[in-house]
Amino acid sequence: MHHDLIVIGGGAAGLMCAIEAGKRGRRVLLIEHANRVGKKILMSGGGRCNFTNLHAGPEDYLSANPHFCKSALARYTQWDFIAMVERHGIAWHEKELGQLFCDESSRLIVKMLLDECAEAGVRIETDCAVAQVRRGGEGFLLDTTLGQVRGTSLVVATGGLSIPKMGATGFGYELARQFGHRVLATRAGLVPLTLSGRHLDDYADLSGVALPVIAEANGRSFRAGFLITHRGLSGPAILQISSYWQPGEPLSLNLLPDADALEYLMTQQQERPAAELKTVLSEVLPKRLAQRLCELRFGNRPMRQHRPAELRGIATQLHAWPVVASGTEGYRTAEVTLGGVDTDELSSTTMESRKVPGLYFIGEVVDVTGHLGGFNFQWAWASGHAAGQVA
Numbered sequence: 001m002h003h004d005l006i007v008i009g010g011g012a013a014g015l016m017c018a019i020e021a022g023k024r025g026r027r028v029l030l031i032e033h034a035n036r037v038g039k040k041i042l043m044s045g046g047g048r049c050n051f052t053n054l055h056a057g058p059e060d061y062l063s064a065n066p067h068f069c070k071s072a073l074a075r076y077t078q079w080d081f082i083a084m085v086e087r088h089g090i091a092w093h094e095k096e097l098g099q100l101f102c103d104e105s106s107r108l109i110v111k112m113l114l115d116e117c118a119e120a121g122v123r124i125e126t127d128c129a130v131a132q133v134r135r136g137g138e139g140f141l142l143d144t145t146l147g148q149v150r151g152t153s154l155v156v157a158t159g160g161l162s163i164p165k166m167g168a169t170g171f172g173y174e175l176a177r178q179f180g181h182r183v184l185a186t187r188a189g190l191v192p193l194t195l196s197g198r199h200l201d202d203y204a205d206l207s208g209v210a211l212p213v214i215a216e217a218n219g220r221s222f223r224a225g226f227l228i229t230h231r232g233l234s235g236p237a238i239l240q241i242s243s244y245w246q247p248g249e250p251l252s253l254n255l256l257p258d259a260d261a262l263e264y265l266m267t268q269q270q271e272r273p274a275a276e277l278k279t280v281l282s283e284v285l286p287k288r289l290a291q292r293l294c295e296l297r298f299g300n301r302p303m304r305q306h307r308p309a310e311l312r313g314i315a316t317q318l319h320a321w322p323v324v325a326s327g328t329e330g331y332r333t334a335e336v337t338l339g340g341v342d343t344d345e346l347s348s349t350t351m352e353s354r355k356v357p358g359l360y361f362i363g364e365v366v367d368v369t370g371h372l373g374g375f376n377f378q379w380a381w382a383s384g385h386a387a388g389q390v391a
């Protein structure tokens with residue numbers, strides 16, 4: 001069986017690439033080892049798929065080479081994907097911060113991609129495992145459960161390591177190494193953080209407490225929601241900062257991002273000298289958290305008994321609460337995998353290998369990782385589109 005193009009991986013990037021190549025008249029075979037394509041699309045955005053972001057731009061991505069993503073993102077923008085969604089009559093809405101979701105279900109996005117594949121004549125094989133890939137003749141020879149298949153070009157769109165039970169494998173990285181590519185160290189991103197020992201004992205029973213914060217680590221900060229869980233810390237602010245933080249590094253939370261804590265405490269001291277600190281803090285923080293902070297750190301005396309230096313110390317801690325996280329929840333729950341195929345050895349315009357002509361890497365398997373909020377799908381669409389123009 002000879003095809004002009006074989007795409008391994010039927011996720012967001014692989015499907016988009018197959019559609020674009022098929023539209024050019026290429027005979028495309030897409031191989032997916034799971035029993036259906038687009039599983040992560042289906043589970044994304046709480047079942048409504050946060051399919052892109054109105055504000056997506058290169059600054060929303062982490063990569064050893066922050067310039068790499070620019071070309072593909074510029075040539076296939078969020079507006080291009082929105083146009084496809086609208087052509088298929090899928091209703092959508094902006095939730096917040098430019099994040100676009102389906103009104104109904106992420107199933108509609110998978111159906112749209114499958115309809116586009118059908119129109120472009122893409123052959124899709126699910127439940128198909130690839131045992132081996134070799135260079136052969138004019139292109140690539142794959143041993144699969146369907147038998148041997150040949151392709152002039154090969155696109156690797158196998159995603160990252162996140163959520164193994166959804167079909168994630170390290171296959172793309174292995175292929176990259178087999179063909180002489182460097183793979184930068186991978187780790188879980190957009191993932192809850194864990195606490196342990198005393199740090200867990202201190203806060204685990206506050207599971208469910210949520211508040212807006214600014215999370216800061218490694219010179220980056222994100223203003224978003226924060227949630228205490230029975231194992232540690234979660235919420236969008238934590239997921240975002242998890243991509244920048246590594247175990248052992250400092251991480252702090254501004255628990256009062258919209259107030260001047262010192263001004264608030266001094267005003268309360270003047271106006272309500274008999275009020276206890278925990279009562280005063282409960283008016284600007286969730287009550288259970290305010291009480292716990294007083295028990296563990298600040299004490300709980302009437303406001304008039306706190307010296308100015310103490311109030312300054314409390315205010316400083318409220319604006320930069322040091323978090324001692326022990327690690328992350330790992331690939332089991334991570335939304336993305338940081339690191340991956342080194343972009344230095346790929347063309348930023350086509351995603352083609354600089355080492356092996358005809359070989360391409362797209363989507364999450366590449367060392368380009370987006371922030372939370374639709375940016376990862378936009379990278380999958382854009383890199384898939386870029387390869388689909390030439391592969």
Ligand SMILES: Cc1cc2nc3c(=O)[nH]c(=O)nc-3n(C[C@H](O)[C@H](O)[C@H](O)COP(=O)(O)OP(=O)(O)OC[C@H]3O[C@@H](n4cnc5c(N)ncnc54)[C@H](O)[C@@H]3O)c2cc1C
Pocket residue numbers: 008009010011012013014031032033034037038039040041043044045046049050051052128129130157158159160162163166167168169171172334335336362363364365373374375376377378380
């Ligand atoms: C729970 C969750 C929610 C998410 N929500 C969002 C969101 O709302 N918005 C957003 O932008 N991003 C979201 N993401 C991230 C987003 O899903 C990924 O960044 C995106 O799917 C990457 O696309 P991809 O095509 O590169 O990889 P994937 O979508 O992972 O697709 C890779 C495909 O390759 C297949 N595969 C793997 N190995 C092989 C093999 N050896 N042979 C054949 N096939 C193979 C896999 O089964 C899979 O179908 C979410 C991720 C998770 C885990």
